[in-house]
Amino acid sequence: MSDYKETPVQFGPDGSLIGIITTPAEGPLAPVACLMLNMGANHRIGPRRINVKLAREMAGRGISCIRMDLAGLGDSGPASGSEHFLTQAVLDLQAAMNLIQTMLGVRRFIVIGLCSGATNGLSLAVADPRVVGLLMFDGYAFPGRRAQLERQFRRALAAPTNPAVIGKTARWLQRKFSAKAAAAAAPHIFEPDPPEVTAAVFRRSMTQVAERNVAVLLFYTGTMHVTDRKRDQLGPFAKEAFTQRFEYRFIGEIDHSLTSMESQRIFMEVVCDWALRVVQGAGVTSTPHAAAATRSGGQLASGRPAVALQRDPVL
């Protein structure tokens, strides 16, 4: 028998949002539920079906989840209004929270944002106090000059013996000198904000999130760099007071799209470990919380304790 139960749902003001709620098959629910949303243009199952796998793993540990398509993505209908897409994403995610609150009685939430989903997750965390945890996977990154030079150096060093790096370099040059190639590879649907605007938004939003004591995990992969020394992806923000409150992990052995099963296993272990700590840190000592921890034996699948010290492992 499986550890989870799944319920397809249609919700939102006009019932055009589509999602799947995953709950533990039996026993009480953790007092915090998890929201999973689109990564880029992928539909709600996520890259490599990771949202499905993660939701079921979380449900096995007592945490309910909803994986959903934002308006205009996957199976959800287009937005009926004319809000900015970030505002619309917040409204959609709030509709999901309202639904979970009504259906399961859970009133606090973790948002797991992969890539572009991190931006939507941060907007929600700023806008809604029900968010107590935010995971940003390869989201905002501000690598400084040293980190960028080291990245280029390591790639140049690898090139003579690594044909794949030559291919990557050729594609990079193509994008650099061909507007058409650059447009085809552009990750943005719309013109991205200038870097200084993105940095200002990040500072303001993260400061607000830190003041509210939202648990944050900034999680980066081997797509971004080969190594990480001092929270390199945060660049100028690495030493700011507000980022000191956040967890930071860099794991060079996994990639942005979680292409290998090993990447997925590591990703799920890190996320479940963090989510359980957020649940426990939410300050709820009621039966549901205790039961959720007991069901998993207070341990992750790897045998590591569910409650661990915050750390910055650098690989």
Added chain:
Amino acid sequence: MTPMLFGPASRQLFGLFHAPEREGKLAVLICMPLGQEAVRGHRLFRVLADRLARAGVAVLRFDYHGSGDSPGEDTDGDLEGWRRDVCTAHEELRRRTGARRIIWLGARLGATLAVMAAKSGRCDPARLILWDPIVDGARYLETLRAGHVDALERSFCVPDPAWRRQLARDPDAFTQEIFGFGVSPLMRDQLRALAPATLQLTALHETVVLADAEDHAAQQWAAQETARHMPVRTSAFAHPLIWTSDPHPNNAMVPTEALQRLLAAIHE
């Protein structure tokens, strides 16, 4: 559009039913590709289903067991089980649409499963539309595992050169995790055993094969079935969709030519 779980309790499937918005006589069962190709094709088939529903065609899209939102692990999937899933979905669509003629539209491995399901005699599609069908499983597996290594190399900042050496040296390398979707040894063996000679149509329904003129395996298979006096037509169909690429707003997620060609094939 109605999201739902259907099928026997022991093997439920996730599906989306697009109710027809006006009177009509047709229903379409979409047999999706698998793995990364299903992720890539998701938006196209959703838009296609919307268009069909507006034109009065009922549509059912569904995820095979162990894929998409359906219950089951990646590695629970195999061709035989998925063939049965096609019939389960057909029965669900029949239950919802009554006397409408049901057309199956299968893409990639979904097209292959449609042929297998139709041959089983357990369900009665009026017509099969097969888009880029996989008829040579061994070659398909080779393409997929090479694509997997390419995806790894593209994704990592500095890829591991050992991946490509492993790909060349070991024929089983990367066959258990193609594009990040788990594949069981049983499924791998079934894929390798899939050959044009093992994939046969029946004379009970008409079949249309939409495949690139350069897809020699599909073209030859269709010719072979024509030689067996099966009612099959082949239509050359080139499109820009790269089945294993990531969904991306800038790489034609819903190519117009594909959408129009599929709509035309269904309505003809």
